[in-house]
Amino acid sequence: MPPEDITKVQELIYTTPVESVMAKDVIVADLSMTMVQVKQLMREKRISGMPVVDGDRMVGIISISDLIKALENGLIDRPVVELMTTNVQTVFKDSYVAEVVNSLGPRGFGRIPVLDRDGRLVGIVTTGTVIQNLLRQMDISFKKKEEEKLQKYRASHIFDDIVSDDTCLVLRFVVNDKDFDNAGKASSQIKKSLQRLGMQPALVRRVSVAVYEAEINLVIHTDVGGEMIARIRRDRIQISAVDHGPGIEDVEQVLKPGFSTAPQWIRDMGFGAGMGLANIKRCSDSMRLLSEFGGGTRLDILFLLRDHPVGPLSVSGKNS
C-alpha cells in the first residue's frame, strides 16, 4: 500500500465514529435460552458469537468457543447465562474506530458490542464490518477527487474549446441582505469556479478575498440585497457588486480605511472594521465605487491576468 493510502486509513480510523462502521441489526441470544438453542441460532444465522440480552440491556456475550467447551463438558443443556462471558469489552457508538481496531482480530475479540450513552445495545463491530465500511468511505473520497480532477480538466480548456473574438464567462449570484447564514456562498462558488478554470492560486486568493469583502458589504449594508456578477475572460476578471439601496452618503469617506457604519452586532461577528474596501483595493488591479445616496451602489473590481492567461499557454489564440 503506498504511503498516502496508509495515511488515509489512519485519518479515517481517527475521524470515523464506530456508529458508521457497525452492523445495526444485531442478532442476540435471550437470557432465557439454553446452549442448545444458542447452537441452533448460530448455525441458522451462520455467525460465530452474539451478545446475550435481557430486554434492551446486554448482560454478556456467547461465542463458538464457549459452545465447544459446553459440548466437551456435557453442559449443552445448561442455560446460556451460566456459560456466557460477563466481562465484555464494549464501545460507545460515538467513539472513534481507532479505539476498537486494536482490540479486534485473531489475537483480540471477534466482535465488540456497541452501546449508546444510555447503555443500550445499538450495534456490533467485527473486523469485517470495519473493513467493509472503511473501504466504502475510501472509495467515495477517491471518486470525489477524481470527479473534481475531471471537472477541472474540462473547465480549464473552456477558452480553447469555445472560440470567438471575445469569449466571456458570466456568473451571476443573488445576495440577500442580513442573511449571514448564506453570506460568502457566492464568493465560495466564484473561488471554486476559478480553481476549476485552472487559474494561478495566488490570483484565486486575491479574487476570493475581494469578492468576499464585497459580498459581506452587500449582506451588511444593503436593505434589499443585491447581486454579484463575475465576468471571466482569458485575460481579465471583472467583478461587479450591485445593489438598489440605500446608497452611500459620502463616497470619499467610506474609502478611508477604518471608517465604518456597521452596527455593533456585525462587529461582534468580527466584521465591520472599515477595512473592506481598502482590502479590495489592495487585492485588485483597479476598483471603482459609484453610489447615489437614496439610490443604488455599484462596485467594480478588475483583475488582469497578463502573466497567466487562463488555459494552457502553448495554445496560440487571439487574445482580446
Place this chain on the structure above:
Amino acid sequence: MTIKEIAEILEGVILVNSHPPDEDVPRGGAADLMSDVLAFGTEGMVLMTGLTNPQVVRTAEMAGVSVVVLVRDKKPAVETIELARESGITLIRTGYTMFEACGRLYKAGLAGRGPVKIENGSW
C-alpha cells in the same frame, strides 16, 4: 509544523479533519477581526480565533487558511462544523487562551508572517 503536531502542542481536539495529519502548516496567526484575516492571512496557515460562528470558516476558506483553532475551549455551532467539512477546513478546539495557544506554537517553531508594512495610511 504538521497539523498533528499543532493538535498535540495545543492539547486540542480535532473537530473536523479535512487534511492529512502530516500536512505541513507553514505559518500561524491570530485574529478576532475577520477583516484582519482577509488582509494578513497567508496560504495554508493556521488561524487562532475566539469567534465560533460559521463566517470564521467562510473567511478562512476565502483567505486560504487551512486550519482554524478555536481557543478557550469554545464550542462551535453545528453549522460551523458542517461548513468546515464542506469547505475543506480543518477545525481544532483547544483549552488554551489565544495568547497561550499562539505562544506554545511559536515557541515550538511555528513562524508568523513577519512585520506588516503599512503604506499611505492604509497598508
